[in-house]
Amino acid sequence: MDDQPVSPFPLSRPGETVVALGERETLRRIVRRLPRARAELLGPGDDAAVVSTPDARTVLTTDMMVQGPDFRLAWSTAYELGWKAAVSNLADVAAMGAVPTALLVALAAPLETPVAVLEQFADGMRDACAELAPGCGVVGGDLSTSSALTIAVTAIGDLRGREAVLRSGASAGDDLAVAGSLGLAGAGVWLLYRDGSTDSDAEGRREPDARRARAVRHEHPQLVGEQVAPRSPIGLGVVASDAGATAMLDVSDGLVLDASRIADASDVTIELHGDAIDAEAAALVEIDPVVGRRARDFVLTGGEDHSLLATFPAGRAPEGFRVIGTVRQRGAHAVTIGGAPYERAGGWDPYANWDGAAG
Amino acid sequence: MDDQPVSPFPLSRPGETVVALGERETLRRIVRRLPRARAELLGPGDDAAVVSTPDARTVLTTDMMVQGPDFRLAWSTAYELGWKAAVSNLADVAAMGAVPTALLVALAAPLETPVAVLEQFADGMRDACAELAPGCGVVGGDLSTSSALTIAVTAIGDLRGREAVLRSGASAGDDLAVAGSLGLAGAGVWLLYRDGSTDSDAEGRREPDARRARAVRHEHPQLVGEQVAPRSPIGLGVVASDAGATAMLDVSDGLVLDASRIADASDVTIELHGDAIDAEAAALVEIDPVVGRRARDFVLTGGEDHSLLATFPAGRAPEGFRVIGTVRQRGAHAVTIGGAPYERAGGWDPYANWDGAAG
Numbered sequence: 001m002d003d004q005p006v007s008p009f010p011l012s013r014p015g016e017t018v019v020a021l022g023e024r025e026t027l028r029r030i031v032r033r034l035p036r037a038r039a040e041l042l043g044p045g046d047d048a049a050v051v052s053t054p055d056a057r058t059v060l061t062t063d064m065m066v067q068g069p070d071f072r073l074a075w076s077t078a079y080e081l082g083w084k085a086a087v088s089n090l091a092d093v094a095a096m097g098a099v100p101t102a103l104l105v106a107l108a109a110p111l112e113t114p115v116a117v118l119e120q121f122a123d124g125m126r127d128a129c130a131e132l133a134p135g136c137g138v139v140g141g142d143l144s145t146s147s148a149l150t151i152a153v154t155a156i157g158d159l160r161g162r163e164a165v166l167r168s169g170a171s172a173g174d175d176l177a178v179a180g181s182l183g184l185a186g187a188g189v190w191l192l193y194r195d196g197s198t199d200s201d202a203e204g205r206r207e208p209d210a211r212r213a214r215a216v217r218h219e220h221p222q223l224v225g226e227q228v229a230p231r232s233p234i235g236l237g238v239v240a241s242d243a244g245a246t247a248m249l250d251v252s253d254g255l256v257l258d259a260s261r262i263a264d265a266s267d268v269t270i271e272l273h274g275d276a277i278d279a280e281a282a283a284l285v286e287i288d289p290v291v292g293r294r295a296r297d298f299v300l301t302g303g304e305d306h307s308l309l310a311t312f313p314a315g316r317a318p319e320g321f322r323v324i325g326t327v328r329q330r331g332a333h334a335v336t337i338g339g340a341p342y343e344r345a346g347g348w349d350p351y352a353n354w355d356g357a358a359g
Numbered sequence: 360m361d362d363q364p365v366s367p368f369p370l371s372r373p374g375e376t377v378v379a380l381g382e383r384e385t386l387r388r389i390v391r392r393l394p395r396a397r398a399e400l401l402g403p404g405d406d407a408a409v410v411s412t413p414d415a416r417t418v419l420t421t422d423m424m425v426q427g428p429d430f431r432l433a434w435s436t437a438y439e440l441g442w443k444a445a446v447s448n449l450a451d452v453a454a455m456g457a458v459p460t461a462l463l464v465a466l467a468a469p470l471e472t473p474v475a476v477l478e479q480f481a482d483g484m485r486d487a488c489a490e491l492a493p494g495c496g497v498v499g500g501d502l503s504t505s506s507a508l509t510i511a512v513t514a515i516g517d518l519r520g521r522e523a524v525l526r527s528g529a530s531a532g533d534d535l536a537v538a539g540s541l542g543l544a545g546a547g548v549w550l551l552y553r554d555g556s557t558d559s560d561a562e563g564r565r566e567p568d569a570r571r572a573r574a575v576r577h578e579h580p581q582l583v584g585e586q587v588a589p590r591s592p593i594g595l596g597v598v599a600s601d602a603g604a605t606a607m608l609d610v611s612d613g614l615v616l617d618a619s620r621i622a623d624a625s626d627v628t629i630e631l632h633g634d635a636i637d638a639e640a641a642a643l644v645e646i647d648p649v650v651g652r653r654a655r656d657f658v659l660t661g662g663e664d665h666s667l668l669a670t671f672p673a674g675r676a677p678e679g680f681r682v683i684g685t686v687r688q689r690g691a692h693a694v695t696i697g698g699a700p701y702e703r704a705g706g707w708d709p710y711a712n713w714d715g716a717a718g
Contacts, residue, residue, distance in 0.1 A: 048420035052415065058409070064501050
């Protein structure tokens with residue numbers, strides 16, 4: 001993400017908006033920048049795409065990102081949005097133990113959106129695929145108009161003969177392990193809310209502020225970077241499956257909440273090791289001391305790192321995974337930490353937690 | 360569509376909004392109403408779905424509908440939106456000569472949306488699948504928030520050993536044929552703009568009006584019905600393929616524009632038969648005289664019927680298709696009617712034609 005994205009095609013000029021160029025030309029400029037899928041049999045341009053699915057079972061998932069609730073243009077570049085839109089879907093495929101093979105992208109943009117914004121979005125998708133899921137590409141999509149930039153990505157994946165790793169297979173005695181970061185993305189969005197917004201107005205409202213956000217990014221590149229363009233360990237999904245993972249998901253809503261999903265689906269209790277969580281928090285402080293005493297909460301409840309959380313028969317977690325807990329027979333609580341329940345809110349509910357007025 | 364939708368689950372109460380119930384309960388109430396796919400190996404509830412794709416080639420397509428540009432809640436019921444969101448994607452799969460097997464639904468709704476609205480949406484999807492694509496169902500999705508109701512559906516389909524029917528295979532001498540209606544949906548939206556909106560305000564703006572729209576629907580059920588809940592002949596996609604269709608698409612942007620897409624992709628000229636177009640226009644007047652002298656224009660440029668337009672070797676169009684043209688060697692024009700080019704705008708470009716202020 002430190003390197004400038006490279007495309008053989010120059011960006012369109014600022015005055016070349018989607019309404020100025022029209023749908024056909026806008027699509028032509030975007031499509032040529034998109035990554036080509038190795039599994040593509042027929043790409044964009046017909047009524048539908050055709051993709052090779054040799055396993056005869058196809059994994060598929062979709063995720064929608066809306067300007068406002070899900071991202072702010074003052075905080076994320078279009079390139080980062082493309083990266084994140086790809087990764088959040090690739091991670092869902094990886095968490096099934098499958099290899100992501102193809103993406104579809106439906107995008108609604110305001111009429112006055114410069115086509116260059118959509119081109120940078122495409123570049124971010126291309127680079128995320130190239131770096132995290134080589135061979136995966138975009139095979140089709142749809143372009144519409146909306147007052148808020150809205151992105152819906154669909155990802156499909158191939159199991160290549162493996163069984164899908166569900167959330168429901170954990171059993172007592174398994175290790176719980178994680179691959180990828182915990183808490184960085186959550187700390188990043190906390191910083192953006194705290195320091196990347198305007199001061200409160202008379203009604204106490206604050207707005208995302210691009211200039212302040214740039215300063216925050218400069219000072220805290222790793223936290224903000226993980227929030228706006230998470231680096232999920234996509235390739236470790238099949239590694240986990242081959243190592244015998246009994247359950248897996250990607251951490252999108254926070255460790256405690258996502259662990260409770262495995263616990264509920266598997267009818268077990270997940271015991272997070274107190275010392276392992278302390279070590280994760282210490283590592284987070286090491287990365288950026290700004291998190292301070294909040295480190296442990298970010299580790300436990302920060303979402304959007306899109307790390308892989310999996311259970312394995314004891315001692316079987318493969319390289320790349322850190323053991324942070326043990327699966328127990330179901331007790332009073334879905335998740336405990338060092339034997340005690342976690343009492344704080346466990347994660348993010350877009351309907352219960354989102355306060356439009358708060359910015 | 361005349362029958363009331365039937366679900367074993369009662370609708371949620373008006374005060375039960377998405378923000379009041381939260382994501383988990385909202386999802387639970389919606390998911391139980393959704394149609395189950397015969398190809399489903401793993402349905403909603405995990406990171407991704409798993410679907411049987413026995414052909415080893417999978418057809419996939421996505422389409423986004425945004426409140427405002429793509430639909431008006433004053434004109435469409437939630438049930439109809441669900442129906443249309445399903446059909447517009449099912450038709451794209453059918454137009455490849457494939458059998459639609461599964462849908463994903465990403466939906467962003469305002470926080471105050473009654474869950475009953477989303478339930479009726481689900482009922483519409485279920486009934487569209489049951490009637491037009493039996494065996495197809497919803498295997499997964501995503502729920503987010505937005506100020507404008509936004510729906511992105513992805514459909515996948517199975518070729519069952521057939522070759523995909525592209526837009527590029529038409530050749531001189533082929534017949535051009537259509538299955539399904541032409542012009543009804545276009546006339547329907549014209550009526551809704553004309554009679555289903557408020558009078559112009561001081562700035563000349565008109566707004567969709569639910570009460571007036573109800574009167575329009577009552578007087579012109581077939582035209583408005585096809586606009587808000589099109590009845591695409593999904594099952595005829597594989598029939599066309601088996602009959603040797605050389606090219607096919609679904610008519611979403613108007614006959615002339617969509618025919619020109621086949622013509623351009625196949626490097627041919629498509630000659631629409633003047634008498635066949637006259638007959639289509641006469642049939643439209645027969646259905647509803649309100650179209651009057653505009654009938655021919657609705658037939659030629661009205662979109663959203665999602666009929667299937669295909670080319671066949673001469674004399675091979677199967678039952679359910681009406682021959683309306685002939686494929687010729689490429690000439691000066693992509694499409695001609697009775698030998699002359701069609702001079703009016705050929706269809707709908709969401710970026711060039713959409714005027715937010717106009718409605």
